[in-house]
Amino acid sequence: MPRLSQVRVGTTPLPTAADLAHVLGLFREAEALTRADVMRLSGLSRSTVNQRIDALLTAELVRPAGGQSIARGRPPERFAFNSNRGVLLVADMGATSLRTGLCDLSGKVLAEHEQAIDLTQGPEALLTLIRTAFVELLIDAALEPTSVLGIGLDVPGPVDFARGQVVSPPIMNGWDGFDIRAWFGHHFTCPVLVENDVNAMAWGEHQTIYPDVTELFMLKLGTGIGAGLVTRNRIFRGADGAAGDIGHYYASPPDDAPVPQCRCGRLGCVEAYAGGWALVRDLNEAGIPTANVGEAVQLLRSGDLTAVRLARRSGRIVGEAIAQAVSLFNPRVIVLAGQLAAAEEHLIAGIREVVYQRSLPLATGNLQIRRSELADRAGLIGLALQLADTIFAGPEVELLVAASDSTRPSEYARSQPQVTHSG
Template sequence: MTDQVDIPGTPGQVLALIRAHGDVTRAELVDRTGLARATVGARLDALQRAGLIAPAEMTSTSRGRPPSRFRFRHEGGALLIADSGATGVRLAVTDLAGTVEAQSRLSLDIATGPDEWLDAVMSAFTGMLDELGLSGSAVHGIGLALPGPVDNVAGMVVSPPIMTGWDRYPIRDKLATHFTCPVVVENDANAMAIGEHRLAHPDVSSMLMLKLATGIGAGLIAGGAIFRGADGAAGDIGHIQVVVPEEGTPPQCRCGNQGCIEAYAGGWALVRDLQDAGLEVATVHDAVQLIASGDPTATRLLRRAGRIIGIALSDAVSLLNPEVVVIGGELAAAENHLFAGIRESVYARSLPLATRRLQIVPAAERELAGVRGLVTALCDHLYEPSRVDAQLASAAGVHA
């Protein structure tokens, strides 16, 4: 045999083909990789020994013959997914293909600080795994989305405007005291952008994902891939400052500045304004309920929020010329009035060429958009072909 490094279609690449196409036959793999039949057989054996793939057919029809169809062994482990906003976190335990086996939502303020916050999330995960009858060793990876700028290589939050105690906190070291598996950390809006792009708009090369929840953030897809900027801070649209003449003195933002988009139109600002109008609301969830009930003050404030968000969005549209703007997050559940306000500003303020083909649509995965995106990012990492090859090589070394 020649040097393996020069052969296309490593085991990791064969696994990528199987994951992308569902079940695949030996003959299809020979076709797609250009490898010899015997080499494909060796790749399949290695992947099967590692528990990554399984025969896709019942053995009764092929007694005595090696199986001819293979599939990804999605049931071979579990992923832990935590998609956090500023005041709450959605937790999911999924199989290795991202099918949700259990989910819950915790009210947990990110300002609690990383130690307490991560302990609470990990203990909730332990409870969910117990209920599913799974042990910690079944966990193959953890995906975590946080509402601040993230250095996703280091797995750290960097200089967040509001997350006290999180700046450069060693999240992976902390999680390693609970689970020994790879950890992917993403910005919350980036996670949604990755998921919505891959699952709902895979052929779009330029997309803007706007997350409207307690805070406001955006994730950018440019040239078909997530665009992070120089320091992972791209898309921090919520702290763009605007002057809205009819609003008088610009409101104070959580970040210390005045007149940020989120200080007018974020979930927390909406709660503030509803309270000022004498309505009984304590959380963004209450505000969304009030809007759903048709309360005239709440719907008027939401439409105004949409118009102000649209001011910053129209600048982003002029700069980036996205084909699709996807809007998700808790506030997007109240889409009618919000979208009307956003469209009003964007079409009035952007240049016609930038909006000629522009679509403004709700997140296809709704409240699971962040979870789906984290699964996508985590699986891209776990099953990156060179990573799989390295694992198989080290396992073979141990057994030799």
């Protein structure tokens, strides 16, 4: 099959990937558009707009928008992005649990599954677990693997985003440099995106709840502590993808107790005082048997005095770290997520107190500190939205258009993918 850019019909060259992505982008941002809307928004001529919309209709990336009459055989005039053109498979991997989801192309979660995992099992075992969960999601939705347009995975560790690899993760044995894309490539032909867990959450929260906020800071308080920053509609990764590693800031010792060792091997990290794993350690040392973060959260909810005292101390230590981040980045919104953030007020009260005390009035005057609205789904939604952005930014659009039969009339309705909406 010739590439589109090599084919010419009449005097108008067939659109390139970037041309198609440009027009598709307009539809992805709007509910529905007419051809005239697209001309106005793009500045393109009528014939060029018609050609690009027709190509997108043929590829079923754009569909006639509903709610209008198609009287006397005239074509519908309004068009919308077809978020059911395919599906995305996403996996949000925490330190102790794995959440997998089937999403449409607008980031809506159609079906999801959660299971406990042991992160020490290594990449082969865990990726196999993820693939099995993906296959089950597809079978339940009666979908073929060919309907999957992208796969996204987020992990609780530093990620080299361009290479799609985890780099020297403190708690993910065997993952350093593991070729995740190549592994999925044996089973799926679609693009694979690998992201840090908190970056994915920050993106999900920003794009759905705070799209107009230019600087958003996301903090995950779970077994570990991590942060993600969205600035000017982009995830801020830093030069090597290591930005936001706030859990491993050095924290001033709050008392005379020995400086604790962190999971990363260093002494006195924020996480070594205030992470969920540190809370579990301290509760056990205080004579309160606690198996995991979930049990620690239960103790907090029941008002256990030792747990509350430890959580307040954690809140102040995390607050110090966030105050430094506030001074550096001046975010408008700080979103708190993770098992600990969702569970209790004591920690959040401590964070608020220190952040407002330690940061400049100019930085805190309009600062909001909020709990995550997407909660457990923030990672899945963020991954799906990022995947869609990646897929529809260029070459993949051209492949989808080229794969569609150009001689076929754009009667979209005959062959919609069979995606089942679960509400």
